[in-house]
Amino acid sequence: xxxxxxxxxxxxxxxxxxxxxxxxxxxxxxxxxxxxxxxxxxxxxxxxxxxxxxxxxxxxxxxxxxxxxxxxxxxxxxxxxxxxxxxxxxxxxxxxxxxxxxxxxxxxxxxxxxxxxxxxxxxxxxxxxxxxxxxxxx
Amino acid sequence: xxxxxxxxxxxxxxxxxxxxxxxxxxxxxxxxxxxxxxxxxxxxxxxxxxxxxxxxxxxxxxxxxxxxxxxxxxxxxxxxxxxxxxxxxxxxxxxxxxxxxxxxxxxxxxxxxxxxxxxxxxxxxxxxxxxxxxxxxxxxxxxxxxxxxxxxxxxxxxxxxxxxxxxxxxxxxxxxxxxxxxxxxxxxxxxxxxxxxxxxxxxxxxxxxxxxxxxxxxxxxxxxxxxxxxxxxxxxxxxxxxxxxxxxxxxxxxxxxxxxxxxxxxxxxxxxxxxxxxxxxxxxxxxxxxxxxxxxxxxxxxxxxxxxxxxxxxxxxxxxxxxxxxxxxxxxxxxxxxxxxxxxxxxxxxxxxxxxxxxxxxxxxxxxxxxxxxxxxxxxxxxxxxxxx
Ligand SMILES: [Zn+2]
Numbered sequence: 019x020x021x022x023x024x025x026x027x028x029x030x031x032x033x034x035x036x037x038x039x040x041x042x043x044x045x046x047x048x049x050x051x052x053x054x055x056x057x058x059x060x061x062x063x064x065x066x067x068x069x070x071x072x073x074x075x076x077x078x079x080x081x082x083x084x085x086x087x088x089x090x091x092x093x094x095x096x097x098x099x100x101x102x103x104x105x106x107x108x109x110x111x112x113x114x115x116x117x118x119x120x121x122x123x124x125x126x127x128x129x130x131x132x133x134x135x136x137x138x139x140x141x142x143x144x145x146x147x148x149x150x151x152x153x154x155x156x
Numbered sequence: 157x158x159x160x161x162x163x164x165x166x167x168x169x170x171x172x173x174x175x176x177x178x179x180x181x182x183x184x185x186x187x188x189x190x191x192x193x194x195x196x197x198x199x200x201x202x203x204x205x206x207x208x209x210x211x212x213x214x215x216x217x218x219x220x221x222x223x224x225x226x227x228x229x230x231x232x233x234x235x236x237x238x239x240x241x242x243x244x245x246x247x248x249x250x251x252x253x254x255x256x257x258x259x260x261x262x263x264x265x266x267x268x269x270x271x272x273x274x275x276x277x278x279x280x281x282x283x284x285x286x287x288x289x290x291x292x293x294x295x296x297x298x299x300x301x302x303x304x305x306x307x308x309x310x311x312x313x314x315x316x317x318x319x320x321x322x323x324x325x326x327x328x329x330x331x332x333x334x335x336x337x338x339x340x341x342x343x344x345x346x347x348x349x350x351x352x353x354x355x356x357x358x359x360x361x362x363x364x365x366x367x368x369x370x371x372x373x374x375x376x377x378x379x380x381x382x383x384x385x386x387x388x389x390x391x392x393x394x395x396x397x398x399x400x401x402x403x404x405x406x407x408x409x410x411x412x413x414x415x416x417x418x419x420x421x422x423x424x425x426x427x428x429x430x431x432x433x434x435x436x437x438x439x440x441x442x443x444x445x446x447x448x449x450x451x452x453x454x455x456x457x458x459x460x461x462x463x464x465x466x467x468x469x470x471x472x473x474x475x476x477x478x479x480x481x482x483x484x485x486x487x488x489x490x491x492x493x494x495x496x497x498x499x500x501x502x503x504x505x506x507x508x509x510x511x512x513x514x515x516x517x518x519x520x521x522x523x524x525x526x527x528x529x530x531x532x533x534x535x536x537x538x539x540x541x542x543x544x545x
Contacts, residue, residue, distance in 0.1 A: 023288060024287075024288050025288060025300060025302070026282070026288060026289040026290070026291045026295075026299035026300050027288045027289070027290055027291070027300065028290075028291055028292070028296035028297075028299075028300055029290050029291060029292035029296060030296070031292060031293075031296075034296060059412070060294065060297060060409070060412070085314065085416070086310035086311075086313040086314045086317075086416060087313050087362075088309040088310055088313060088361050088362055088363070088364075089359070089361065089362035090302060090304075090361045090362075091358070091359040091360060091361060091362070092360055092361065093302060094299075094302050094303060094304035095282055095289070095299055095300075095302045095304075096282055096288070096289070097288070097302075098302040101359070101362075102302055104301050104302060104303045106310055106411065106416075114412070114414055116411060116412055117297075118297055118298055118301055118303055118411055119301055120301050120302070131313060131314070131317040132317065142288075142300075148300050148301075150301075
Protein backbone atom coordinates (compact mmCIF):
# COMPACT_ATOMS: atom_id res chain seq x y z
CA UNK A 19 0.00 0.00 0.00
CA UNK A 20 1.71 3.16 -1.19
CA UNK A 21 -0.80 5.92 -0.61
CA UNK A 22 -4.22 6.40 0.87
CA UNK A 23 -6.69 3.97 -0.71
CA UNK A 24 -9.93 5.70 -1.60
CA UNK A 25 -11.71 3.16 -3.82
CA UNK A 26 -14.71 1.18 -2.54
CA UNK A 27 -13.75 -1.64 -0.20
CA UNK A 28 -15.69 -4.91 -0.11
CA UNK A 29 -17.43 -6.10 3.04
CA UNK A 30 -17.02 -9.91 3.18
CA UNK A 31 -20.10 -11.91 4.16
CA UNK A 32 -20.56 -15.50 5.30
CA UNK A 33 -20.38 -16.81 1.74
CA UNK A 34 -17.60 -14.56 0.47
CA UNK A 35 -15.30 -14.66 3.52
CA UNK A 36 -13.06 -17.38 2.04
CA UNK A 37 -12.73 -15.45 -1.23
CA UNK A 38 -11.49 -12.33 0.52
CA UNK A 39 -9.31 -14.30 2.99
CA UNK A 40 -7.74 -15.98 -0.03
CA UNK A 41 -7.22 -12.63 -1.71
CA UNK A 42 -5.43 -11.40 1.41
CA UNK A 43 -2.97 -14.32 0.90
CA UNK A 44 -2.85 -13.39 -2.81
CA UNK A 45 -4.65 -16.57 -3.82
CA UNK A 46 -7.76 -16.57 -5.98
CA UNK A 47 -10.19 -18.80 -4.08
CA UNK A 48 -13.45 -19.96 -5.63
CA UNK A 49 -16.24 -22.02 -4.07
CA UNK A 50 -16.13 -25.50 -5.56
CA UNK A 51 -18.64 -28.35 -5.42
CA UNK A 52 -17.03 -31.53 -4.16
CA UNK A 53 -19.82 -33.63 -5.70
CA UNK A 54 -20.13 -32.35 -9.27
CA UNK A 55 -16.95 -30.31 -9.62
CA UNK A 56 -18.73 -27.05 -10.47
CA UNK A 57 -17.06 -23.75 -9.54
CA UNK A 58 -19.56 -21.37 -7.95
CA UNK A 59 -19.33 -17.61 -8.36
CA UNK A 60 -20.66 -15.45 -6.76
CA UNK A 61 -19.92 -17.65 -3.71
CA UNK A 62 -22.74 -19.82 -2.38
CA UNK A 63 -22.64 -22.75 -0.02
CA UNK A 64 -25.19 -24.77 -1.98
CA UNK A 65 -24.12 -25.76 -5.47
CA UNK A 66 -26.52 -24.19 -8.02
CA UNK A 67 -25.61 -26.93 -10.49
CA UNK A 68 -26.45 -30.06 -8.44
CA UNK A 69 -27.86 -28.49 -5.24
CA UNK A 70 -25.32 -30.31 -3.09
CA UNK A 71 -24.13 -28.61 0.08
CA UNK A 72 -20.82 -30.46 -0.10
CA UNK A 73 -19.06 -27.29 -1.16
CA UNK A 74 -15.47 -26.27 -0.38
CA UNK A 75 -13.01 -23.57 -1.30
CA UNK A 76 -10.51 -24.17 -4.11
CA UNK A 77 -7.47 -22.09 -4.95
CA UNK A 78 -7.56 -21.69 -8.73
CA UNK A 79 -4.83 -20.89 -11.24
CA UNK A 80 -5.70 -17.23 -11.55
CA UNK A 81 -5.41 -17.61 -15.30
CA UNK A 82 -8.23 -16.49 -17.51
CA UNK A 83 -9.33 -14.73 -20.67
CA UNK A 84 -10.91 -11.33 -21.13
CA UNK A 85 -14.57 -12.07 -21.95
CA UNK A 86 -15.79 -8.47 -22.21
CA UNK A 87 -14.06 -5.12 -22.01
CA UNK A 88 -15.46 -1.70 -21.17
CA UNK A 89 -13.58 1.54 -20.68
CA UNK A 90 -15.19 3.97 -18.32
CA UNK A 91 -14.98 7.65 -19.21
CA UNK A 92 -17.27 8.74 -16.40
CA UNK A 93 -16.09 7.63 -12.95
CA UNK A 94 -18.52 5.43 -11.04
CA UNK A 95 -16.61 5.43 -7.74
CA UNK A 96 -13.99 7.49 -5.93
CA UNK A 97 -10.31 6.74 -6.51
CA UNK A 98 -10.56 6.14 -10.27
CA UNK A 99 -9.02 8.37 -12.91
CA UNK A 100 -10.76 8.19 -16.26
CA UNK A 101 -10.45 6.51 -18.61
CA UNK A 102 -10.09 3.15 -16.86
CA UNK A 103 -10.77 -0.43 -17.97
CA UNK A 104 -13.39 -2.71 -16.41
CA UNK A 105 -13.39 -6.23 -17.84
CA UNK A 106 -15.11 -9.53 -17.22
CA UNK A 107 -12.51 -12.27 -16.98
CA UNK A 108 -13.49 -15.88 -17.67
CA UNK A 109 -11.44 -18.29 -15.57
CA UNK A 110 -9.45 -21.07 -17.17
CA UNK A 111 -10.96 -23.66 -14.80
CA UNK A 112 -14.53 -22.92 -15.87
CA UNK A 113 -15.68 -20.55 -18.60
CA UNK A 114 -18.79 -19.33 -16.77
CA UNK A 115 -16.92 -18.15 -13.72
CA UNK A 116 -16.60 -14.49 -14.62
CA UNK A 117 -14.76 -12.05 -12.43
CA UNK A 118 -15.26 -8.35 -12.96
CA UNK A 119 -11.92 -6.59 -12.59
CA UNK A 120 -9.64 -3.84 -13.75
CA UNK A 121 -6.86 -4.77 -16.17
CA UNK A 122 -3.47 -3.47 -15.03
CA UNK A 123 0.09 -3.29 -16.34
CA UNK A 124 -1.11 -2.77 -19.89
CA UNK A 125 -1.70 0.36 -22.02
CA UNK A 126 -5.42 0.89 -22.58
CA UNK A 127 -5.19 0.58 -26.35
CA UNK A 128 -3.53 -2.84 -26.06
CA UNK A 129 -6.25 -4.45 -23.94
CA UNK A 130 -8.48 -6.66 -26.08
CA UNK A 131 -11.34 -9.11 -25.64
CA UNK A 132 -9.92 -12.63 -25.89
CA UNK A 133 -6.60 -11.63 -24.32
CA UNK A 134 -5.06 -14.17 -21.90
CA UNK A 135 -4.64 -12.64 -18.44
CA UNK A 136 -3.50 -13.64 -14.95
CA UNK A 137 -4.47 -12.46 -11.52
CA UNK A 138 -2.42 -10.06 -9.40
CA UNK A 139 -3.46 -8.53 -6.11
CA UNK A 140 -3.71 -4.95 -5.04
CA UNK A 141 -3.40 -4.43 -1.29
CA UNK A 142 -6.12 -1.98 -0.31
CA UNK A 143 -6.01 -2.22 3.50
CA UNK A 144 -4.19 -4.57 5.88
CA UNK A 145 -7.26 -6.83 5.71
CA UNK A 146 -8.38 -6.50 2.10
CA UNK A 147 -6.57 -7.17 -1.17
CA UNK A 148 -8.34 -6.77 -4.49
CA UNK A 149 -7.76 -9.24 -7.33
CA UNK A 150 -7.09 -7.54 -10.67
CA UNK A 151 -5.69 -8.98 -13.90
CA UNK A 152 -2.70 -8.26 -16.15
CA UNK A 153 -1.66 -9.69 -19.52
CA UNK A 154 -0.40 -13.23 -19.02
CA UNK A 155 3.34 -13.59 -19.17
CA UNK A 156 4.69 -16.57 -21.09
CA UNK B 157 -49.70 -16.44 -19.78
CA UNK B 158 -51.65 -18.50 -22.31
CA UNK B 159 -54.37 -16.47 -23.92
CA UNK B 160 -56.96 -17.27 -26.53
CA UNK B 161 -55.98 -15.22 -29.49
CA UNK B 162 -58.14 -12.17 -29.26
CA UNK B 163 -61.26 -13.64 -27.64
CA UNK B 164 -61.46 -12.77 -23.97
CA UNK B 165 -58.17 -10.97 -23.47
CA UNK B 166 -57.94 -7.64 -21.71
CA UNK B 167 -57.83 -4.48 -23.79
CA UNK B 168 -56.16 -1.10 -23.54
CA UNK B 169 -58.90 1.51 -23.84
CA UNK B 170 -57.15 4.78 -23.03
CA UNK B 171 -53.70 6.37 -23.07
CA UNK B 172 -52.40 9.44 -21.27
CA UNK B 173 -49.07 11.13 -20.66
CA UNK B 174 -47.57 13.83 -18.52
CA UNK B 175 -45.27 16.35 -20.12
CA UNK B 176 -41.85 14.88 -20.85
CA UNK B 177 -39.02 17.25 -19.91
CA UNK B 178 -35.51 17.32 -18.52
CA UNK B 179 -36.62 19.13 -15.39
CA UNK B 180 -40.34 19.47 -14.86
CA UNK B 181 -40.17 21.28 -11.55
CA UNK B 182 -42.93 18.91 -10.42
CA UNK B 183 -42.93 15.89 -8.11
CA UNK B 184 -43.11 12.36 -9.46
CA UNK B 185 -46.60 12.00 -7.99
CA UNK B 186 -47.86 15.15 -9.72
CA UNK B 187 -46.59 13.88 -13.07
CA UNK B 188 -48.15 10.47 -12.39
CA UNK B 189 -51.53 12.01 -11.71
CA UNK B 190 -51.24 14.09 -14.91
CA UNK B 191 -50.68 10.89 -16.92
CA UNK B 192 -53.44 9.00 -15.09
CA UNK B 193 -56.02 11.78 -15.43
CA UNK B 194 -55.31 12.03 -19.15
CA UNK B 195 -55.57 8.25 -19.63
CA UNK B 196 -58.86 7.95 -17.73
CA UNK B 197 -60.43 10.87 -19.62
CA UNK B 198 -59.12 9.53 -22.93
CA UNK B 199 -60.82 6.22 -22.17
CA UNK B 200 -64.14 7.99 -21.58
CA UNK B 201 -64.15 6.91 -17.94
CA UNK B 202 -64.40 8.72 -14.61
CA UNK B 203 -63.01 8.46 -11.11
CA UNK B 204 -65.80 6.07 -10.10
CA UNK B 205 -64.85 3.48 -12.74
CA UNK B 206 -61.21 2.89 -11.76
CA UNK B 207 -60.72 0.07 -9.25
CA UNK B 208 -57.21 -1.18 -9.96
CA UNK B 209 -53.75 0.43 -9.94
CA UNK B 210 -50.54 -1.12 -11.21
CA UNK B 211 -47.06 0.33 -11.26
CA UNK B 212 -43.68 -0.99 -10.13
CA UNK B 213 -40.62 -0.03 -8.19
CA UNK B 214 -38.98 1.68 -11.20
CA UNK B 215 -41.66 4.40 -11.21
CA UNK B 216 -40.68 5.92 -7.88
CA UNK B 217 -44.26 6.01 -6.59
CA UNK B 218 -46.59 3.33 -5.26
CA UNK B 219 -50.26 2.57 -5.68
CA UNK B 220 -51.26 3.91 -2.27
CA UNK B 221 -49.68 7.27 -3.05
CA UNK B 222 -51.43 7.35 -6.41
CA UNK B 223 -54.77 6.56 -4.79
CA UNK B 224 -54.31 9.18 -2.09
CA UNK B 225 -53.72 11.71 -4.87
CA UNK B 226 -56.68 10.60 -6.99
CA UNK B 227 -59.23 9.28 -4.44
CA UNK B 228 -60.78 6.38 -6.33
CA UNK B 229 -63.80 5.26 -4.27
CA UNK B 230 -62.63 1.64 -3.93
CA UNK B 231 -59.47 0.02 -5.22
CA UNK B 232 -59.90 -3.73 -5.46
CA UNK B 233 -56.46 -4.65 -6.78
CA UNK B 234 -52.96 -3.21 -6.58
CA UNK B 235 -50.02 -4.42 -8.67
CA UNK B 236 -46.64 -3.31 -7.41
CA UNK B 237 -43.87 -5.52 -8.74
CA UNK B 238 -40.71 -5.07 -6.73
CA UNK B 239 -38.22 -6.94 -8.93
CA UNK B 240 -35.27 -4.83 -10.06
CA UNK B 241 -35.20 -3.36 -13.57
CA UNK B 242 -38.78 -4.26 -14.53
CA UNK B 243 -40.33 -1.80 -16.93
CA UNK B 244 -43.90 -1.03 -18.01
CA UNK B 245 -44.65 -4.30 -19.81
CA UNK B 246 -44.47 -6.26 -16.55
CA UNK B 247 -47.13 -4.06 -14.97
CA UNK B 248 -49.37 -4.08 -18.05
CA UNK B 249 -49.22 -7.87 -18.09
CA UNK B 250 -50.03 -8.03 -14.37
CA UNK B 251 -52.97 -5.69 -14.85
CA UNK B 252 -54.25 -7.70 -17.82
CA UNK B 253 -54.22 -10.84 -15.68
CA UNK B 254 -56.01 -9.04 -12.83
CA UNK B 255 -58.71 -7.82 -15.23
CA UNK B 256 -59.14 -11.22 -16.86
CA UNK B 257 -59.36 -12.83 -13.41
CA UNK B 258 -62.02 -10.33 -12.39
CA UNK B 259 -60.05 -8.71 -9.58
CA UNK B 260 -60.34 -5.31 -11.23
CA UNK B 261 -62.87 -3.99 -13.76
CA UNK B 262 -60.94 -0.94 -14.97
CA UNK B 263 -57.28 -0.98 -14.11
CA UNK B 264 -54.89 1.92 -14.39
CA UNK B 265 -51.24 1.19 -15.23
CA UNK B 266 -48.70 3.97 -14.89
CA UNK B 267 -44.93 4.03 -15.36
CA UNK B 268 -42.23 6.57 -15.96
CA UNK B 269 -39.20 8.23 -14.52
CA UNK B 270 -38.20 11.15 -12.35
CA UNK B 271 -34.74 11.96 -13.64
CA UNK B 272 -32.22 11.40 -10.84
CA UNK B 273 -30.89 14.69 -9.63
CA UNK B 274 -27.94 15.55 -7.39
CA UNK B 275 -25.93 13.44 -4.95
CA UNK B 276 -26.70 9.74 -4.89
CA UNK B 277 -27.78 9.66 -8.54
CA UNK B 278 -26.32 7.01 -10.78
CA UNK B 279 -23.75 9.44 -12.13
CA UNK B 280 -22.26 9.99 -8.70
CA UNK B 281 -23.41 7.13 -6.46
CA UNK B 282 -20.91 7.75 -3.68
CA UNK B 283 -21.12 11.55 -3.56
CA UNK B 284 -20.82 12.88 -0.06
CA UNK B 285 -19.34 9.72 1.44
CA UNK B 286 -16.30 10.22 3.67
CA UNK B 287 -13.35 7.84 3.21
CA UNK B 288 -13.48 4.72 1.06
CA UNK B 289 -17.08 3.47 0.70
CA UNK B 290 -17.70 0.02 2.19
CA UNK B 291 -19.69 -2.18 -0.14
CA UNK B 292 -21.43 -5.46 0.67
CA UNK B 293 -23.82 -7.81 -1.10
CA UNK B 294 -23.50 -8.07 -4.87
CA UNK B 295 -21.80 -4.65 -4.97
CA UNK B 296 -18.68 -6.18 -3.39
CA UNK B 297 -17.93 -7.75 -6.80
CA UNK B 298 -18.46 -4.59 -8.82
CA UNK B 299 -17.86 -1.33 -6.95
CA UNK B 300 -14.20 -2.04 -5.99
CA UNK B 301 -13.42 -1.91 -9.71
CA UNK B 302 -15.29 1.29 -10.47
CA UNK B 303 -18.01 -0.71 -12.18
CA UNK B 304 -21.43 0.83 -12.03
CA UNK B 305 -23.77 -2.11 -11.89
CA UNK B 306 -24.78 -1.73 -15.51
CA UNK B 307 -23.70 -4.50 -17.79
CA UNK B 308 -25.14 -3.47 -21.12
CA UNK B 309 -21.79 -2.19 -22.36
CA UNK B 310 -20.34 -5.63 -21.53
CA UNK B 311 -23.02 -7.28 -23.67
CA UNK B 312 -22.15 -4.90 -26.51
CA UNK B 313 -18.45 -5.67 -26.13
CA UNK B 314 -19.00 -9.41 -26.41
CA UNK B 315 -21.46 -9.06 -29.28
CA UNK B 316 -19.00 -6.93 -31.27
CA UNK B 317 -16.22 -9.43 -30.59
CA UNK B 318 -18.16 -12.57 -31.50
CA UNK B 319 -19.80 -11.22 -34.65
CA UNK B 320 -17.16 -8.73 -35.73
CA UNK B 321 -19.90 -6.12 -35.57
CA UNK B 322 -18.82 -2.53 -36.15
CA UNK B 323 -20.05 0.39 -34.05
CA UNK B 324 -22.23 1.48 -36.97
CA UNK B 325 -24.56 -1.46 -36.18
CA UNK B 326 -25.62 0.41 -33.06
CA UNK B 327 -25.46 3.81 -34.73
CA UNK B 328 -28.29 2.70 -37.02
CA UNK B 329 -30.54 2.29 -33.96
CA UNK B 330 -29.82 5.79 -32.66
CA UNK B 331 -30.31 7.30 -36.12
CA UNK B 332 -33.57 5.44 -36.84
CA UNK B 333 -35.01 6.49 -33.48
CA UNK B 334 -33.96 10.09 -34.01
CA UNK B 335 -35.47 10.20 -37.47
CA UNK B 336 -38.78 9.12 -35.95
CA UNK B 337 -38.49 11.49 -32.97
CA UNK B 338 -38.33 14.38 -35.42
CA UNK B 339 -42.00 13.58 -36.16
CA UNK B 340 -42.94 13.43 -32.45
CA UNK B 341 -43.45 16.75 -30.74
CA UNK B 342 -43.16 15.13 -27.30
CA UNK B 343 -39.64 13.85 -27.97
CA UNK B 344 -36.92 15.35 -25.82
CA UNK B 345 -34.40 15.48 -28.71
CA UNK B 346 -35.50 16.17 -32.28
CA UNK B 347 -32.37 17.44 -34.01
CA UNK B 348 -31.10 15.36 -36.96
CA UNK B 349 -28.48 12.73 -36.13
CA UNK B 350 -26.02 11.40 -38.71
CA UNK B 351 -23.62 8.47 -38.62
CA UNK B 352 -20.76 10.96 -38.45
CA UNK B 353 -22.37 12.52 -35.36
CA UNK B 354 -22.67 9.07 -33.84
CA UNK B 355 -19.12 7.98 -34.64
CA UNK B 356 -17.59 11.18 -33.29
CA UNK B 357 -19.70 11.45 -30.12
CA UNK B 358 -17.98 11.45 -26.75
CA UNK B 359 -17.52 8.18 -24.92
CA UNK B 360 -19.58 7.35 -21.87
CA UNK B 361 -18.32 3.86 -21.20
CA UNK B 362 -16.74 2.17 -24.21
CA UNK B 363 -18.15 0.70 -26.32
CA UNK B 364 -21.00 3.09 -25.40
CA UNK B 365 -20.90 6.60 -26.75
CA UNK B 366 -23.38 9.30 -25.81
CA UNK B 367 -25.95 8.20 -28.44
CA UNK B 368 -26.04 4.59 -27.26
CA UNK B 369 -27.60 5.72 -23.97
CA UNK B 370 -31.17 6.92 -23.51
CA UNK B 371 -32.14 10.32 -22.14
CA UNK B 372 -33.27 10.43 -18.54
CA UNK B 373 -36.31 12.68 -18.22
CA UNK B 374 -39.17 13.62 -15.97
CA UNK B 375 -42.07 11.90 -17.66
CA UNK B 376 -44.87 9.38 -17.12
CA UNK B 377 -47.42 7.59 -19.25
CA UNK B 378 -50.52 5.62 -18.27
CA UNK B 379 -53.03 3.27 -19.84
CA UNK B 380 -56.42 1.94 -18.73
CA UNK B 381 -57.16 -1.77 -19.15
CA UNK B 382 -60.50 -3.56 -19.10
CA UNK B 383 -62.33 -6.62 -20.47
CA UNK B 384 -63.47 -6.77 -24.13
CA UNK B 385 -67.20 -6.52 -23.33
CA UNK B 386 -66.65 -3.30 -21.39
CA UNK B 387 -64.12 -2.05 -23.94
CA UNK B 388 -66.66 -2.26 -26.77
CA UNK B 389 -68.91 0.35 -25.17
CA UNK B 390 -66.11 2.92 -24.79
CA UNK B 391 -65.19 5.62 -27.34
CA UNK B 392 -61.79 4.31 -28.55
CA UNK B 393 -61.02 1.34 -30.75
CA UNK B 394 -60.05 -1.30 -28.15
CA UNK B 395 -56.48 -2.55 -28.36
CA UNK B 396 -56.30 -6.11 -27.19
CA UNK B 397 -53.34 -7.67 -25.41
CA UNK B 398 -53.29 -10.86 -27.46
CA UNK B 399 -50.27 -12.38 -25.76
CA UNK B 400 -47.71 -11.35 -23.20
CA UNK B 401 -44.74 -12.99 -21.59
CA UNK B 402 -42.02 -12.15 -19.08
CA UNK B 403 -38.93 -14.25 -18.96
CA UNK B 404 -35.43 -14.94 -17.75
CA UNK B 405 -32.98 -17.70 -18.55
CA UNK B 406 -31.09 -19.79 -15.98
CA UNK B 407 -28.77 -16.93 -14.96
CA UNK B 408 -30.30 -13.88 -13.33
CA UNK B 409 -27.28 -11.85 -12.29
CA UNK B 410 -26.44 -9.37 -15.02
CA UNK B 411 -22.67 -9.90 -14.76
CA UNK B 412 -22.97 -13.69 -14.74
CA UNK B 413 -25.24 -14.10 -17.79
CA UNK B 414 -23.96 -17.16 -19.63
CA UNK B 415 -23.77 -15.87 -23.20
CA UNK B 416 -23.47 -12.12 -23.56
CA UNK B 417 -24.16 -12.18 -27.30
CA UNK B 418 -27.84 -12.35 -26.39
CA UNK B 419 -30.14 -11.30 -23.58
CA UNK B 420 -33.34 -12.54 -21.96
CA UNK B 421 -35.10 -11.34 -25.10
CA UNK B 422 -34.06 -14.69 -26.58
CA UNK B 423 -36.35 -16.45 -24.09
CA UNK B 424 -39.10 -13.82 -24.22
CA UNK B 425 -39.42 -13.87 -28.01
CA UNK B 426 -39.46 -17.67 -28.12
CA UNK B 427 -42.29 -17.77 -25.56
CA UNK B 428 -44.32 -15.05 -27.26
CA UNK B 429 -44.25 -16.77 -30.65
CA UNK B 430 -45.30 -20.01 -28.93
CA UNK B 431 -48.33 -18.21 -27.49
CA UNK B 432 -49.59 -17.15 -30.93
CA UNK B 433 -49.12 -20.14 -33.23
CA UNK B 434 -49.43 -19.21 -36.87
CA UNK B 435 -48.53 -15.57 -36.27
CA UNK B 436 -45.26 -14.37 -37.80
CA UNK B 437 -43.50 -11.08 -38.41
CA UNK B 438 -45.51 -10.84 -41.65
CA UNK B 439 -48.57 -10.16 -39.48
CA UNK B 440 -46.92 -7.29 -37.60
CA UNK B 441 -47.40 -3.66 -38.67
CA UNK B 442 -45.28 -1.81 -36.12
CA UNK B 443 -42.68 -2.91 -33.59
CA UNK B 444 -41.28 -1.43 -30.39
CA UNK B 445 -37.85 -2.63 -29.30
CA UNK B 446 -36.52 -1.39 -25.97
CA UNK B 447 -33.65 1.05 -26.40
CA UNK B 448 -32.47 2.02 -22.94
CA UNK B 449 -29.15 1.24 -24.61
CA UNK B 450 -28.79 0.63 -28.35
CA UNK B 451 -27.39 -2.89 -27.85
CA UNK B 452 -30.66 -3.98 -26.24
CA UNK B 453 -32.53 -3.01 -29.41
CA UNK B 454 -30.15 -4.96 -31.62
CA UNK B 455 -30.69 -8.05 -29.48
CA UNK B 456 -34.50 -7.66 -29.58
CA UNK B 457 -34.38 -7.35 -33.38
CA UNK B 458 -32.44 -10.60 -33.60
CA UNK B 459 -34.54 -12.33 -30.91
CA UNK B 460 -37.81 -11.56 -32.71
CA UNK B 461 -36.27 -12.94 -35.90
CA UNK B 462 -36.09 -9.82 -38.07
CA UNK B 463 -32.65 -11.13 -38.99
CA UNK B 464 -30.39 -13.94 -37.85
CA UNK B 465 -28.26 -13.74 -34.71
CA UNK B 466 -25.18 -11.67 -35.48
CA UNK B 467 -26.65 -10.38 -38.76
CA UNK B 468 -27.92 -7.00 -37.56
CA UNK B 469 -24.79 -5.27 -38.86
CA UNK B 470 -25.97 -5.89 -42.43
CA UNK B 471 -29.72 -5.93 -41.82
CA UNK B 472 -29.73 -2.47 -40.24
CA UNK B 473 -27.86 -0.86 -43.15
CA UNK B 474 -31.15 -0.75 -45.05
CA UNK B 475 -34.39 0.99 -44.18
CA UNK B 476 -36.16 -2.10 -42.84
CA UNK B 477 -36.98 -0.63 -39.43
CA UNK B 478 -37.77 2.89 -40.62
CA UNK B 479 -41.04 4.67 -41.23
CA UNK B 480 -41.60 4.71 -44.97
CA UNK B 481 -39.07 1.90 -45.38
CA UNK B 482 -39.47 -1.55 -46.85
CA UNK B 483 -39.94 -3.47 -43.57
CA UNK B 484 -41.74 -2.96 -40.26
CA UNK B 485 -41.19 0.45 -38.65
CA UNK B 486 -39.68 0.38 -35.17
CA UNK B 487 -39.97 2.85 -32.29
CA UNK B 488 -42.04 5.30 -34.29
CA UNK B 489 -42.03 7.79 -31.38
CA UNK B 490 -38.23 7.86 -31.23
CA UNK B 491 -37.78 5.36 -28.42
CA UNK B 492 -36.14 6.24 -25.15
CA UNK B 493 -33.00 7.24 -27.06
CA UNK B 494 -34.88 10.26 -28.41
CA UNK B 495 -38.34 10.61 -26.82
CA UNK B 496 -36.89 10.01 -23.35
CA UNK B 497 -36.80 7.27 -20.75
CA UNK B 498 -40.40 6.80 -19.68
CA UNK B 499 -39.39 3.35 -18.42
CA UNK B 500 -41.04 1.39 -21.15
CA UNK B 501 -44.50 2.92 -21.02
CA UNK B 502 -43.58 5.17 -23.95
CA UNK B 503 -43.57 2.14 -26.27
CA UNK B 504 -46.90 0.83 -25.02
CA UNK B 505 -48.48 4.26 -25.31
CA UNK B 506 -47.06 4.72 -28.83
CA UNK B 507 -48.11 1.23 -29.96
CA UNK B 508 -51.62 1.88 -28.66
CA UNK B 509 -51.73 5.26 -30.40
CA UNK B 510 -50.60 3.60 -33.64
CA UNK B 511 -53.34 0.96 -33.38
CA UNK B 512 -55.95 3.62 -32.52
CA UNK B 513 -54.75 5.66 -35.50
CA UNK B 514 -53.68 8.70 -33.47
CA UNK B 515 -50.09 9.19 -34.69
CA UNK B 516 -50.52 11.90 -37.31
CA UNK B 517 -47.42 12.42 -39.43
CA UNK B 518 -45.82 9.20 -38.19
CA UNK B 519 -48.95 7.03 -38.41
CA UNK B 520 -48.32 3.58 -39.90
CA UNK B 521 -51.09 3.11 -42.47
CA UNK B 522 -53.79 0.66 -41.39
CA UNK B 523 -51.81 -0.59 -38.38
CA UNK B 524 -53.54 -3.63 -36.85
CA UNK B 525 -50.85 -5.40 -34.83
CA UNK B 526 -47.96 -4.16 -32.75
CA UNK B 527 -45.12 -6.20 -31.29
CA UNK B 528 -43.40 -4.87 -28.18
CA UNK B 529 -40.17 -6.08 -26.58
CA UNK B 530 -39.05 -4.58 -23.28
CA UNK B 531 -36.20 -4.83 -20.87
CA UNK B 532 -32.62 -5.86 -21.35
CA UNK B 533 -29.91 -8.15 -20.00
CA UNK B 534 -31.37 -10.90 -17.77
CA UNK B 535 -35.03 -9.88 -17.56
CA UNK B 536 -37.25 -9.25 -20.52
CA UNK B 537 -40.95 -9.03 -21.35
CA UNK B 538 -42.86 -8.77 -24.57
CA UNK B 539 -46.41 -8.49 -25.83
CA UNK B 540 -48.51 -8.56 -28.94
CA UNK B 541 -51.24 -5.93 -29.26
CA UNK B 542 -54.02 -6.10 -31.80
CA UNK B 543 -56.95 -3.89 -32.77
CA UNK B 544 -60.06 -5.73 -31.60
CA UNK B 545 -62.40 -6.72 -34.43
ZN1 LIG C 1 -22.53 -29.52 -7.57
